[in-house]
Amino acid sequence: MFDFLQQFADWFIYTLLGISAKSHLGEALNFFVFDTIKIFILLFLVTIFMGVINAYFPVEKIRNFLSRNKMYGLEYVFASFFGVVTPFCSCSSVPLFIGFVKGGIPLGITFSYLITAPLVNEVAIAIFIGAFGLKVTAIYVATGILLGIIGGFVLGKMKLEKQLSTWVQNILNSAVIEESLQAEHIGLKDKMPTIIKEALQIVKGVSLYIVIGIAVGGAMHGFLPTGFFQHYISKDQWYAVPLAVIMGVPMYSNAAGVIPVVQVLVAKGVPLGTAIAFMMGVIGLSLPEAMLLKKVMSWKLIAIYFGTISFFMILSGYLFNILLN
Amino acid sequence: MKRKILVLGPGCTKCKTTYENVVKAVTEIGIDAEITKIEDMEEMMKYDVLTTPVLMIDGVAHIKGRVAQTDEIIKLLNQ
Numbered sequence: 050m051f052d053f054l055q056q057f058a059d060w061f062i063y064t065l066l067g068i069s070a071k072s073h074l075g076e077a078l079n080f081f082v083f084d085t086i087k088i089f090i091l092l093f094l095v096t097i098f099m100g101v102i103n104a105y106f107p108v109e110k111i112r113n114f115l116s117r118n119k120m121y122g123l124e125y126v127f128a129s130f131f132g133v134v135t136p137f138c139s140c141s142s143v144p145l146f147i148g149f150v151k152g153g154i155p156l157g158i159t160f161s162y163l164i165t166a167p168l169v170n171e172v173a174i175a176i177f178i179g180a181f182g183l184k185v186t187a188i189y190v191a192t193g194i195l196l197g198i199i200g201g202f203v204l205g206k207m208k209l210e211k212q213l214s215t216w217v218q219n220i221l222n223s224a225v226i227e228e229s230l231q232a233e234h235i236g237l238k239d240k241m242p243t244i245i246k247e248a249l250q251i252v253k254g255v256s257l258y259i260v261i262g263i264a265v266g267g268a269m270h271g272f273l274p275t276g277f278f279q280h281y282i283s284k285d286q287w288y289a290v291p292l293a294v295i296m297g298v299p300m301y302s303n304a305a306g307v308i309p310v311v312q313v314l315v316a317k318g319v320p321l322g323t324a325i326a327f328m329m330g331v332i333g334l335s336l337p338e339a340m341l342l343k344k345v346m347s348w349k350l351i352a353i354y355f356g357t358i359s360f361f362m363i364l365s366g367y368l369f370n371i372l373l374n
Numbered sequence: 375m376k377r378k379i380l381v382l383g384p385g386c387t388k389c390k391t392t393y394e395n396v397v398k399a400v401t402e403i404g405i406d407a408e409i410t411k412i413e414d415m416e417e418m419m420k421y422d423v424l425t426t427p428v429l430m431i432d433g434v435a436h437i438k439g440r441v442a443q444t445d446e447i448i449k450l451l452n453q
Binding site: 136 | 418422425426441443
């Protein structure tokens with residue numbers, strides 16, 4: 050699918066710039082050129098695709114759907130799926146949380162959405178396809194959705210309503226099903242310019258991180274020997290997966306830059322399951338998000354939330370290491 | 375008539391950019407407008423906000439969950 054890009058990168062670095070294909074520098078630069086172009090193309094396509102889906106499922110509609118329908122547990126599945134299709138920025142997590150709770154959506158289902166929304170987003174999907182291919186991306190997305198369903202269900206069963214801030218509890222007690230402000234009735238054709246503009250903005254917003262990530266990845270790709278990490282991180286070390294998740298949680302803003310680096314780590318010997326668990330920690334949970342959530346919940350609830358999700362991320366890391374080879 | 379413009383958002387980059395664009399738009403067309411930025415969460419929740427930033431003009435939420443561009447805001451203000 051990206052053969053022409055590889056040909057271009059080969060031609061650009063080896064022929065035009067005259068750097069030897071066998072040199073470390075040549076290998077690093079080739080990786081950088083190829084990966085940067087590939088990821089930017091994918092990023093643009095995926096963000097537009099998500100933008101189109103989102104035009105049909107705005108978050109207001111989703112909230113109304115979830116608050117109106119009681120579906121014997123299926124709500125968790127829907128909430129988690131909806132988390133994938135809506136664009137998400139961590140600064141929206143609090144208004145979203147309140148908006149859901151206010152609409153009478155149970156806490157567990159709100160959590161389902163809140164877990165999947167950052168974990169499976171358009172930027173992560175695009176870079177994942179570019180770095181690991183469709184199969185691993187599909188596994189990542191499926192796990193992310195499953196994590197949202199199970200995590201939300203478990204958190205819902207814990208009866209954590211008392212751990213919410215007082216003013217949120219007041220909202221909870223007076224929860225009413227309300228209709229959204231006003232629905233926009235604009236056809237897709239008219240929305241397209243906005244969707245493309247939005248996509249460009251998202252790409253622009255993460256471009257610096259991606260370029261830095263690929264540059265670091267490229268350097269490692271060119272200069273580190275294959276299997277370099279095998280001695281340090283192997284499947285036999287039971288603590289590698291938990292450590293990877295715990296290290297991943299505080300790293301947030303670099304999510305776009307982390308995946309290209311991890312791609313090289315995997316190529317150089319880090320087990321794929323450990324790597325996926327690490328990236329889930331980076332992308333799905335973040336300290337800035339915890340700070341924002343403090344406004345609506347107690348530290349105890351934040352700790353339970355982060356702890357539960359980390360636990361499931363670690364579990365899936367082990368599982369991948371067993372299943373993927 | 376004095377226009378009432380509200381920018382709702384907890385202070386992320388997107389929200390700040392939206393606010394700056396509003397100021398730019400208002401200066402450009404030179405209308406009399408009262409621009410308010412709401413960053414307090416409890417205050418924000420009175421407006422049934424789900425995604426931020428939100429741009430409200432005269433009590434109507436026009437743009438939600440994304441940065442409003444200056445030319446877009448000018449168009450909305452001229453309507």
